[in-house]
Amino acid sequence: MEKRRALITGVTGQDGSFLAELLLSKGYEVYGMVRRSSTEKMERIEHLRSQLNLVQGDLLDQSSLIEALKASRPSEVYNLAAQSFVPTSWNQPVLTGEFTALGVTRMLEAIRKVDDSIKFYQASSSEMFGKVRETPQSEATPFYPRSPYGVAKAYGHFITVNYRESYGLFACSGILFNHESSRRGLEFVTRKISDGVARIKLGLAKELRLGNLDARRDWGFAGDYVEAMWLMLQQAKADDYVIGTGESHSVRDFCEAAFSHVGLDYKDYVKVDKSFMRPAEVDLLVADSSKARRVLGWSSKVNFRELVRMMVEHDLARLKK
Numbered sequence: 358m359e360k361r362r363a364l365i366t367g368v369t370g371q372d373g374s375f376l377a378e379l380l381l382s383k384g385y386e387v388y389g390m391v392r393r394s395s396t397e398k399m400e401r402i403e404h405l406r407s408q409l410n411l412v413q414g415d416l417l418d419q420s421s422l423i424e425a426l427k428a429s430r431p432s433e434v435y436n437l438a439a440q441s442f443v444p445t446s447w448n449q450p451v452l453t454g455e456f457t458a459l460g461v462t463r464m465l466e467a468i469r470k471v472d473d474s475i476k477f478y479q480a481s482s483s484e485m486f487g488k489v490r491e492t493p494q495s496e497a498t499p500f501y502p503r504s505p506y507g508v509a510k511a512y513g514h515f516i517t518v519n520y521r522e523s524y525g526l527f528a529c530s531g532i533l534f535n536h537e538s539s540r541r542g543l544e545f546v547t548r549k550i551s552d553g554v555a556r557i558k559l560g561l562a563k564e565l566r567l568g569n570l571d572a573r574r575d576w577g578f579a580g581d582y583v584e585a586m587w588l589m590l591q592q593a594k595a596d597d598y599v600i601g602t603g604e605s606h607s608v609r610d611f612c613e614a615a616f617s618h619v620g621l622d623y624k625d626y627v628k629v630d631k632s633f634m635r636p637a638e639v640d641l642l643v644a645d646s647s648k649a650r651r652v653l654g655w656s657s658k659v660n661f662r663e664l665v666r667m668m669v670e671h672d673l674a675r676l677k678k
């Protein structure tokens with residue numbers, strides 16, 4: 358039997374690397390789309406390099422997406438590429454819209470032209486709920502995005518739904534709440550904290566400067582979440598799903614857990630720095646993933662304490678080297 362083929366955009370990112378591992382373990386032939394850069398950013402997929410097929414392409418360039426599809430001939434496309442850092446979206450709102458919003462339409466159009474039987478996964482985000490209209494947030498909760506990133510993701514979500522309804526594409530939107538790992542970028546708050554704790558513990562830093570400690574997020578483990586992406590594309594019918602743990606914790610809770618894991622008190626080291634505050638904040642996110650549990654049989658496996666422990670241990674080991 359011919360191997361199933363998948364194309365992942367954003368394969369060099371946190372989720373791309375976990376998804377590539379998952380699909381390889383399921384016997385897929387995996388293609389990863391990478392954009393040209395003067396320095397390589399392959400750290401997260403270095404261990405998979407010999408098993409992956411890399412194709413060049415950029416969400417800003419329509420013809421490169423068509424060529425990437427022609428070269429990989431996938432049955433499934435996972436669109437994970439985006440400008441994904443919320444603060445940058447205020448500095449680069451137009452570019453964020455180009456990648457994170459219009460990039461989705463470009464890929465959907467490419468699929469329509471090359472092979473409309475390709476199943477499509479769009480990486481949507483809990484940031485679309487923003488100033489939340491209800492708690493917990495489900496597929497039925499209205500969106501109220503609070504950043505140019507959230508606005509762009511709302512566009513990406515609706516264009517995915519629209520192409521499903523207009524052209525009958527098998528297109529799914531996964532509304533994923535925050536998910537983390539030791540592969541998370543160092544600028545995101547969880548990794549900034551685990552890295553900061555490890556530096557302080559090892560005597561490499563004296564303090565950790567953060568913004569809003571009261572923001573609450575529903576944090577899960579990225580390795581669990583890529584399984585949900587795959588499951589969505591294995592269903593008989595394309596649909597949208599909220600994916601999260603159902604638990605929310607504050608940034609302060611994360612600090613408390615991470616510092617206490619190495620026997621320190623966060624209050625002695627964390628300094629609030631206004632420069633990390635956002636022009637508009639998302640105060641509280643917590644997922645209602647009952648549809649995913651019911652239809653996909655998905656649930657998150659790594660709990661909050663375990664996630665914090667994994668991340669801190671990883672950064673301690675990395676920095677000790």
Ligand code: NAP
Nearest residue numbers: 367369370371372415416437438439441480482533535536
């Ligand atoms: P990430 O680590 O920031 O990775 C983003 C990826 O997108 C990188 O591979 C990056 O490539 C690529 N990319 C950016 N602009 C591109 C362009 N113009 N053309 C092609 N590739 C481009 O993000 P992540 O945490 O893995 O998240 C994956 C996706 O899920 C993103 O769409 C994100 O917005 C969304 N999401 C994430 C979360 C979360 O908590 N992690 C939650 C909900 C939704 P380079 O290596 O070249 O920069």
Ligand code: F7E
Nearest residue numbers: 441443482483484534535544545546547567568569572633
């Ligand atoms: O911030 C607060 C900050 O940058 C979380 C992306 O993957 O998840 C991510 O977006 C919270 C915010 O993630 C600092 O104000 C305090 O309330 O880790 P973050 P995010 O903005 O929630 C969603 C679901 C995505 O889709 C995005 O792509 O932490 N916070 N102090 C801080 N945040 C940062 N980054 N740095 C601080 O010093």
